Amino acid sequence: MTPAIETVDLTRGFTSGLAVDGVTFSIERGEVLALLGPNGAGKTTTVRLLNGVLRPDRGCARVLGFDPARDGEEVRRRTGVLTENAGLDDRLTTRENLELTARIRGFDRISARRRVDELLEQFGMSERADDLTQGFSTGQRKRVALARALLHDPEVLFLDEPTSGLDPAGTRDVINLIQELAGEGRTIILATHFLGEAGRLAHRMAVLHNGRLRAFGSPRELATGIWQDMAAEIDLGGPASDQILGMLRATEGVVQATASPTGADLRVTGREGLARAVATLVGHEVHVFGAVAHPPTLEDVYFEIERRILAETGDRSHSDGFAHRWLQTGSDPR
Amino acid sequence: MSTGTRVKMDPQAIRTVVRKDLTAVRRSKPIVLPMIFVPILLIVVLPFVLGLIARTSSSQEVQNALSSSVVRDLTEPIAALPEREQMVVLTLGYLLPPLLLVIPLMVSAVLAADAFAGEKERRTLEALLHLPISDRDLFVAKVLSAFLPAVAITWIGAVLYAVVSNVVAWPVTGRLFLPFSQWTLMILWIAPAVALLALGLLVVVSSRARTTQEANQLGGAVILPLIFVGATQASALLLLPWWGVIAAGALIWALSLGLVAFNGTRFTRDRLATAA
Numbered sequence: 001m002t003p004a005i006e007t008v009d010l011t012r013g014f015t016s017g018l019a020v021d022g023v024t025f026s027i028e029r030g031e032v033l034a035l036l037g038p039n040g041a042g043k044t045t046t047v048r049l050l051n052g053v054l055r056p057d058r059g060c061a062r063v064l065g066f067d068p069a070r071d072g073e074e075v076r077r078r079t080g081v082l083t084e085n086a087g088l089d090d091r092l093t094t095r096e097n098l099e100l101t102a103r104i105r106g107f108d109r110i111s112a113r114r115r116v117d118e119l120l121e122q123f124g125m126s127e128r129a130d131d132l133t134q135g136f137s138t139g140q141r142k143r144v145a146l147a148r149a150l151l152h153d154p155e156v157l158f159l160d161e162p163t164s165g166l167d168p169a170g171t172r173d174v175i176n177l178i179q180e181l182a183g184e185g186r187t188i189i190l191a192t193h194f195l196g197e198a199g200r201l202a203h204r205m206a207v208l209h210n211g212r213l214r215a216f217g218s219p220r221e222l223a224t225g226i227w228q229d230m231a232a233e234i235d236l237g238g239p240a241s242d243q244i245l246g247m248l249r250a251t252e253g254v255v256q257a258t259a260s261p262t263g264a265d266l267r268v269t270g271r272e273g274l275a276r277a278v279a280t281l282v283g284h285e286v287h288v289f290g291a292v293a294h295p296p297t298l299e300d301v302y303f304e305i306e307r308r309i310l311a312e313t314g315d316r317s318h319s320d321g322f323a324h325r326w327l328q329t330g331s332d333p334r
Numbered sequence: 335m336s337t338g339t340r341v342k343m344d345p346q347a348i349r350t351v352v353r354k355d356l357t358a359v360r361r362s363k364p365i366v367l368p369m370i371f372v373p374i375l376l377i378v379v380l381p382f383v384l385g386l387i388a389r390t391s392s393s394q395e396v397q398n399a400l401s402s403s404v405v406r407d408l409t410e411p412i413a414a415l416p417e418r419e420q421m422v423v424l425t426l427g428y429l430l431p432p433l434l435l436v437i438p439l440m441v442s443a444v445l446a447a448d449a450f451a452g453e454k455e456r457r458t459l460e461a462l463l464h465l466p467i468s469d470r471d472l473f474v475a476k477v478l479s480a481f482l483p484a485v486a487i488t489w490i491g492a493v494l495y496a497v498v499s500n501v502v503a504w505p506v507t508g509r510l511f512l513p514f515s516q517w518t519l520m521i522l523w524i525a526p527a528v529a530l531l532a533l534g535l536l537v538v539v540s541s542r543a544r545t546t547q548e549a550n551q552l553g554g555a556v557i558l559p560l561i562f563v564g565a566t567q568a569s570a571l572l573l574l575p576w577w578g579v580i581a582a583g584a585l586i587w588a589l590s591l592g593l594v595a596f597n598g599t600r601f602t603r604d605r606l607a608t609a610a
Binding site: 051054073074076090103105106145148158 | 361457
């Protein structure tokens, strides 16, 4: 099956330097990809390139089989975009903002009105339909903008910082909504620097730094590429004795074992290592009250990647080959 | 154009962008107020005051005015009129009407500045660029969003001007001296061409500027020379035979359309997004 989105050596520069530099990746239909990176990493430029707003200097992209540089309109007909700034015209009402977009997208007057009513209802904005959007809260603006992105029921969604500026309740609502959209089988590219939402929503993540793709894969795949082991904890109801620690250290898959106030802290090579450690203790009739593995979180992975990038480059300038050496995963087409 | 394949024009998308812009502009006081007050000054106040003064001028003043180098070319049509009509017809029929050409220039300038620079300033441009409207259609829509109001305001203004001028002059003329054929051609044929000429330049200026203020400043550098040239030359248009006015208008149309077409081909959303 054709990937929903693929890029090969996608490169775009501005007078200030390369904003996107040789980015290659591919994602399947129905997949949610988090584009992660600090401000200026190239996330928004990547979205603009994928939607045919910008043309690449080098390389190419295909979105749903279309080349955005050549068939930009065909791509934009099939994609919906939530820009970082909601981009609503404050001189227009909520309904006008949506209906005029629907008309540009080819809806006739009646179906535009019907679809807008549906979405306003869905997003809880029906009562503000005829109010000018001037003075709307960030959350309300995001909801209207998200409704606008969904007017034509797009196959692909580009969401650029969808929760920036939202309060916790607004963030939760938007994340729940994106989860619903992902559940409907849409392909979603989520450009964000909020790791929490990326961790909850994305199947895979692409880490951009100074325009270069530094890592690509699922958090687990990336963690495996970074660390050989993970932390785990065993609850024994009290500190582990030297004898128990010895048993643990002798178990296959246990890299390290130290006593903790409630039992033992371990470093294990995957969850299987922890299972073996528990089996060993139970086999020796040691009471085990609990055991939990602590795989690296998305934040752990992301910051370790950032740390290594900075360690290698010494500053925030570009470096070659770094990501390829240690972050290539089975998911990266390169 | 960013799209490699030549696509058909999408009239619905163009109409919608125009409608969106016109609706938004109508609700924007900083844009609407200058578009009302400047034309009122030029169309109502100025002809009314100058018409009253001209109406009461002595025959010596008329002779002095006609012998001045500025209006020497106007002597012939004016001299054929009864003496008491000469000054008022000279003022309201020949000297002031070229100012009507300032209206399409001014309205074009204000609306063109809002077309792209205003969108950038309000941070609405990005969302627009992500819609399935071709670069060409977007350019056409933005030109029309400024062109249509510029022409409409000019035409409405011209009717008002003719009414005010005839009313003021009536006590001495006792007849409707406006419109006459060259004046009508100037309004219907040349004014729209002048608006388009300004837009051909200003839409590009607006697309490159980051703010409306910047667009206005850059636009001023373009528009002021046009106003100067227009104001000094337009009286001469009124002395040409009707076909001469049509030919002069055709020249301006050709220049305007050429400029718009040239800038239209160079206009891409990539440049627009990059300038933003």
